[in-house]
Amino acid sequence: MSERDPDLGDSEPDFAELRWRLHRLIPGGAHTYSRGDDQYPAVAPPVLERGRGAYVWDTHGNRYLDYGMALRAVTLGYAHPAVNAAAVAEIEKGVNLTRASTTELRAAELVCETVPTADMVKFAKNGSNVTTAAVKVARAYTGRRYVCVPRQHPFFSFDDWFIGTTPVKRGVAIEQAAATLLFDYNDIDSLRQLFEAHPGQIAAVMLEPATHVTPLREDRNGGTFGEGYDAAPRLERNFLHAVQDLARAKGALFILDEMITGFRWRIDGAQAYFGVEPDLSTFGKAMANGFSLAALVGRREVMEVGAIDKPGMERTFLLSTTHGGEMPPLGAFIEATRVNREEGVSEHLWSYGKRLRGVFEET
Template sequence: MSNTDTDFEALRARLHRAIPGGAHTYSRGDDQFPAIAPPLFVRGKGAYAWDSAGQRYLDYGMALRAVTLGYADARVNAAAAAEMENGVNLTRATMTELLAAEALIDLVPSVEMVKFGKNGSNVTTAAVKIARAYTGRRYICVPRQQPFFSFDDWFIGTTALKRGIPAEQTASTLVFDYNDIGSLKALFDAHPGEIAAVMLEPATTMIPCPPACTRPAGWPSTGTCAGCDCNAQNFLQQVQTLCRKDGALFILDEMITGFRWHLQGAQTFFGVQPDITTFGKGMANGFSVAAVGGRREVMEVGAINRPGMERTFLLSTTHGAEMTGLGAFIATAQIYRDEDVVGHLWRYGASLRDGMTQVAARHGLSAHFQMDGPPVSLNYLTRDTGGQVSLSMRTLLSQELLKRGVMMPWVAISQSHGPAELQLTLEALDGALGVYAQALDGGVEKFLQGPAIRPVFRSHN
């Protein structure tokens, strides 16, 4: 064992001794990365991060997709630092939170009022409360194919992780299938007049376009889906129509799609108008900012200036309007407006997808390594000798990329990923797929250093 390996093991032990799970997000846990992955990073700049031994990695994790411009962007940092000098967090509402709220309202057509928070779970749970308060109804519907909406009991209890969660906490959360409007209609039929809202991500690697639509293959050159002849039949339109007909609220969780698919969110890309939207991740280039926003009539359930109205205790957080994060958001949004960041994410994604597909073809591995999803929301699929998706093979690929200086637990692109980063990625993949091919022939166990990565949502360690 090398000195670096020994140091890494010591750091892992310290992390697990001090922090349950060894990190503050389960997606950062040891079980989500190959055994050779550094246990922690000490700094990041642009598209790169450095471990405790000084090793540099080209990063495609990008802080769980929260960093869209690049680590330590000087413009965003300067905006946050200026707000530190203004006091960070004052006794009454601040000019910064007013400007930030107005910036989001000006940016996203469906947002007329907004409440800020520090993480996505708080604002999605707030959206649920708003929907129940506004409609006076009980049930919330979410798609089973989308694995995470909140750390709160109303959602986590629907997953395999049920320990510590009373069953009654999730009895009002109903599950349907994305892209299957019949499965959602069945819930409305089973609970007439009782569904408060449908909450879903607009798209992941799965898109809401009807099967007959060929337009997505040409993204982004073909433009948004809002102008497509098939748009009226897309799944989001169907969900919106069903909600409007029944009186339920239509909630889009744009935690990941926001500030990636379109400057105004995936809702504008797909041509729908939700009643409530939640944002986070890329809002402030890694600073802790999340938001729930929507049309005024709905959001005003949390108002205090409407005499005689029954009160709803909505989001009320000491740090929700912390000025550093909101200053970072204002600066990030302006950079998006000025520099076509979204266009870059689409273009780089298309080049990455095409390049990685070509490398796999050169190795004769087109059936075993594949790119999935639109350019702005890519995933890679790793298949075993039988053609089945394999976590062991995914771990091996990630391991071999790490050895070549690329960390790719998933694919999150930033403005800082450019031609040099694309070339480095393709060269690393070329070497990694050479080992991958050997593992297909000789067995992955001979090449994998440590256990395979495991799903976050499993019932036991």
């Protein structure tokens, strides 16, 4: 959906020229492959100029209603004034200080107050950092090698342990990918077979709680049944509970990647929606309404493998990034969470989605 901004002239470069300039300077034409030309129709604008609310504008002044919303990172609308003001206030405080900041502490407290399974948190700048950190924590905590992920889930990390399991594996250290095992989402038997094939060697099971497919109900024999494409996912015992129980029974960690569902499905995550209790969880995208922020959270006993205040304990180099405690995104997160809670943003997303689906079904 687009319309022309009448205030702009016709002097802007055409899309072909912009596309050529992008690919000449940036491998893939964008700094995120999901923003690349191969992900969109040929007629889509290769470059956007700005965004506000639910709309974006291209370099020719055409306005589009954006259902992508920065790859699901924006839930309150582009350039939300209160969130932007909170980020600017943190810029005025110095952006990134030599030691941990009070903003960092407040953000950590807020995460642990909001997410029911979060006793501790480590911040980073993107999802790949925290999912890879979750794998490292799981291996350090359990002393085991293997990690299991669903083959149907498209992306967990740009690091070798995951990308090496995909067709795009050029340049990957295959020995790292060899420690990642694939099972089928909504098929608990496929996961059970991995545990049987690698007894006492699986450190963790990591999965998204739901994508376009939702977890199926669990039957009396521990299997699952149903279609798995419900507009309103089932809340009774389902595939997620079966995975959680199996992982715990086998001594492995249960990890939920809430990069997309977190702070969108519910403010306390899809884990609260479905009633599961992961040992570790990863968040990002919608946390700070587009500002660069991700988080690894989990049980204290597990997260403390990355602590430095435990004399005599072997150290695990968990996450250490120069910009992990950068204050503007953390300030944006604090404000975005307030807006989400006070204005019922997650509830609105469910309501809007239901109405939109109804329109498509009627059409």
